[in-house]
Amino acid sequence: MSTLLRIDSRDYYDADTFSRIREFADGKQTPFVVIDTGIIGKQYDAMTEHFPYAGVYYAVKANPAAEILTLLKDRGSNFDIASIYELDMVMNIGVSCDRISYGNTIKKRKDVKAFYERGVRLFATDSEADLRMIAEEAPGARIYVRILTEGSGTADWPLSRKFGCQNEMACELLVLAKELGLVPWGVSFHVGSQQRDIGAWDAAIGKVKVIFERLKDEHDITLGMINMGGGFPANYIDPTNELATYAEHIHKFLVEDFGDDLPQIILEPGRSLIANAGVLVSEVVLISRKSQTALERWVFTDVGKFSGLIETMDEAIKFPIVTDRSGELEKCVIAGPTCDSADIMYEHYSYGLPMDLAIGDRLYWLTTGAYTTTYSAVCFNGFPPLKDYYL
Known part of the structure; x- marks a missing residue:
């Protein structure tokens, strides 16, 4: 078996930022995503610093939350719009028509x-x-x-x-x-x-x-x-x-x-401005094996492809996942909670989670600020859309 990668939140966030997100998440019912708008501001400033000759048109489809749109509007961003509904969103917060591209x-x-x-x-x-x-x-x-x-x-x-x-x-x-x-x-x-x-x-x-x-x-x-x-x-x-x-x-x-x-x-x-700002918090619902001799555990969470993680389709986007457990890593299959057999996030990729991971533990999916809330289904299997909070 190939060496499994242990994810460390410090490779993605400074200690204060991750601690603040963790503290905010405590006690809230999963799943949900917490987005630090301060990170978005820094990402936007970096974009304009490195491309001083370019006009930035934020791709609203990545995350149309009013908190994000307002922050970027105040920073001077323009907006790339994909529908009449997105047009309403940006104009309702006072974006002028000359800052919009259809x-x-x-x-x-x-x-x-x-x-x-x-x-x-x-x-x-x-x-x-x-x-x-x-x-x-x-x-x-x-x-x-x-x-x-x-x-x-x-x-x-x-x-x-x-x-x-x-x-x-x-x-x-x-x-x-x-x-x-x-x-x-x-x-x-x-x-x-x-x-x-x-x-x-x-x-x-x-x-x-x-x-x-x-x-x-x-x-x-x-x-x-x-x-x-x-x-x-x-x-x-x-x-x-x-x-x-x-x-x-x-x-x-x-x-x-x-x-x-x-x-x-x-x-x-879109992604480059806001993805790094998000941490999606989920709970382990079930851990099982398909036989007594099966080598791989199946780890089922309360978030899946239909509640914000559609970009794991074909295992395209590989989100870093952090847990509070520190046991030896073991390759596992990670799947969502719905009755659709396509709701499997990682099966072929060698994704390791701690062997002491237990039902009820939380999983923290890093870099999930983009294309999670917007891809979340409205009511598949009755599950509500992914909740989002902004710091």
Whole structure:
């Protein structure tokens, strides 16, 4: 058996932060996630420090809590919006329309009209039908086209297949946008969430450069913006480079292709801003073995794929888990509480938990501030959505 990794909270949080979260969690009924907004503020400041030339558009889908949106609004963030419901959330806390991008390429006509009527003028697209609808419902709007990118093999949570179009179509759409009275403004891409290969940005920026040059040379269209999406990492089990390293290399890639006079650059971080701020607290419901000679324990918790941990699908995101037990580690299967057999978080990954772990013990899932509350089911098996608290 391979050596099992013992998780230490001190590798993820300073002692005071984790103690404060633990103290707050005491006595509360599990499962729930506790999010330290101070960490989010520090992450945002780091993003703007390392990318001083870029506009930050927070990906609201990562966690739309009013506490987070308000903090980021006050910090100066813009917002990447995926639906009319997210638009309501940010505008209800006083975000102005010039700080909003409608970044979803799949949208209803009535929603495009509503965004436009409320003042939003920046829209993503990746298809002709969507572009023509925007031209009809949002005349004169700025358009950016999302392109397909590689990088799915090195991103823990790939995003490239569903969204985007090939370079040839991107050029055609931007030319058509001008013909339809829209403003062909830029190109966007997303290299995949939790992208550990910094070179994925190099390849994508190279594709964008070709589109910029072709439109300028062949159609006299000068684009003004590159939307580089998200993809920056959070601190899970698998190691990644520091944000400063990403920033250094990405800036080099941009300068190599576009020189020192860069177009407007947009970033859409979600995970990298808020994941590290969250600790999900759960309880061990059952520990069992499938036979008297089975080598692996099954550890069932009161949180699972349908209550916030969907990103463990295919064991893609490997959350660090801390317990109060200090016994020898033993490989186990970790599963959720529902009646769905897909509700297994880790079965193949060599995840070790202490042998003295007992029913009723708490598990602390670290780095769970992003994509937990938003992925939580409403009432599967009657379980309520994941509770969330903000410090």
